Amino acid sequence: MKKSSRVNHPPAVEVPADNRPVVAPIHQTVKFEFGTVDDTLRSLRGDRAGFFYLRSSNPATRQLELTLAELQGRDDCLVCASGVGAIAQTLLSLTKQGDHVLCFIETYGPTRHLIRRTLAKFGVEHTLLSIADLAGIERVLASRPTRAVVFESPTNPINRIADIAAIARLARAHGALTVLDNTFAGVHQHGQYDIDIYLHSLTKFVSGHGDVMGGAAIANAGLIRSLRPDFTVLGGVLDPHAAFLLQRGLKTYFVRYRAQSDNAQRVAEYLSTHPAVERTRYPGLTSDPDHALAAAQMSDFGSVVSFDLRGGLEAGRRFAEALQLFAMTASLGSTESLVMPPQMLVSRDLNAQQQELADITDGTVRLSIGLEDIDDLRQDLQQALMAAAAV
Numbered sequence: 001m002k003k004s005s006r007v008n009h010p011p012a013v014e015v016p017a018d019n020r021p022v023v024a025p026i027h028q029t030v031k032f033e034f035g036t037v038d039d040t041l042r043s044l045r046g047d048r049a050g051f052f053y054l055r056s057s058n059p060a061t062r063q064l065e066l067t068l069a070e071l072q073g074r075d076d077c078l079v080c081a082s083g084v085g086a087i088a089q090t091l092l093s094l095t096k097q098g099d100h101v102l103c104f105i106e107t108y109g110p111t112r113h114l115i116r117r118t119l120a121k122f123g124v125e126h127t128l129l130s131i132a133d134l135a136g137i138e139r140v141l142a143s144r145p146t147r148a149v150v151f152e153s154p155t156n157p158i159n160r161i162a163d164i165a166a167i168a169r170l171a172r173a174h175g176a177l178t179v180l181d182n183t184f185a186g187v188h189q190h191g192q193y194d195i196d197i198y199l200h201s202l203t204k205f206v207s208g209h210g211d212v213m214g215g216a217a218i219a220n221a222g223l224i225r226s227l228r229p230d231f232t233v234l235g236g237v238l239d240p241h242a243a244f245l246l247q248r249g250l251k252t253y254f255v256r257y258r259a260q261s262d263n264a265q266r267v268a269e270y271l272s273t274h275p276a277v278e279r280t281r282y283p284g285l286t287s288d289p290d291h292a293l294a295a296a297q298m299s300d301f302g303s304v305v306s307f308d309l310r311g312g313l314e315a316g317r318r319f320a321e322a323l324q325l326f327a328m329t330a331s332l333g334s335t336e337s338l339v340m341p342p343q344m345l346v347s348r349d350l351n352a353q354q355q356e357l358a359d360i361t362d363g364t365v366r367l368s369i370g371l372e373d374i375d376d377l378r379q380d381l382q383q384a385l386m387a388a389a390a391v
């Protein structure tokens with residue numbers, strides 16, 4: 001073989017079948033081949049095990065899918081390149097012209113954009129309600145056929161808690177699918193409810209380290225089978241190396257999620273008694289209006305703490321800029337603490353009445369609490385709250 005051929009056909013290094021690597025290797029390859037046309041065709045028809053083309057599957061992405069499905073308590077999963085990718089591909093796959101979707105004011109902004117702008121271009125209609133409006137949900141579901149109820153719990157950014165059992169019951173009674181963005185709660189929670197599809201941004205708690213993006217749709221086998229062809233052609237593929245990093249993140253997921261929840265609880269308790277803070281929203285706080293519901297639904301309350309600072313936008317700016325240990329940026333769930341000031345939380349797509357229901361004020365700040373020492377975090381928050389109050 002000439003050298004130019006050899007570099008394209010390097011020597012094979014076989015690992016014996018009885019000599020397994022402890023960490024699964026990354027198959028950083030787009031293509032897999034079989035030796036015969038018949039085997040290739042059988043694989044494409046799903047009549048034999050194996051892989052063919054990365055856009056459909058890869059051992060690293062498949063291992064991640066199987067792990068996530070088990071953690072969420074469902075049969076199967078599809079991973080893709082980002083959380084928004086998972087939401088977009090799921091909604092595009094589920095809906096067609098003339099369908100109706102029920103969605104909520106208290107959600108991650110891009111989810112509202114996808115339903116109210118993107119799906120609307122293809123003739124999908126929607127109703128937008130508050131997640132607390134159970135009577136409204138029942139009225140809308142009874143009044144028109146609805147393809148899907150798309151919601152979150154806890155909601156981004158102010159930690160409202162949806163009554164998951166009630167919403168699932170109403171949707172089931174009226175033949176609508178439930179799609180729950182479970183990113184804030186994590187892949188280990190809410191599996192006990194009658195939810196059809198769980199969506200996740202893996203970028204957050206599954207990665208944990210803020211260095212890789214990914215998304216997942218988790219459901220029972222039949223639904224995943226029906227979504228799979230659309231996911232394959234919509235094309236937001238998760239790279240095998242990203243899948244490897246996410247699988248690695250899962251090894252410490254439970255330790256991180258619980259330690260971050262403990263830190264967040266203590267931060268919320270600290271903020272809730274501070275005179276510069278008007279109101280604190282954390283589902284683990286007994287004073288939180290949704291605490292009882294959260295305690296019934298969740299075992300861990302997550303890393304996000306939202307609060308309203310006295311003094312509005314300018315106090316929020318001074319607070320965020322004074323913090324030393326909190327990065328002023330998007331995202332949540334990673335090991336370092338993060339802050340989003342009120343300027344970054346405005347929902348421009350909502351009208352005045354909807355803004356009021358969303359309950360995001362001029363002073364709302366969102367924190368995601370990391371794994372730093374709680375004394376350091378409290379000290380940093382204390383000096384930043386003093387800076388916020390100083391005019």
Ligand SMILES: Cc1ncc(COP(=O)(O)O)c(C=O)c1O
Pocket residue numbers: 082083084085108152156181183184200201202203204213214215331332
């Ligand atoms: C609730 C929720 N869903 C989905 C996403 C989108 O995830 P990604 O950034 O991985 O696309 C986010 C991101 O902040 C989120 O908070």
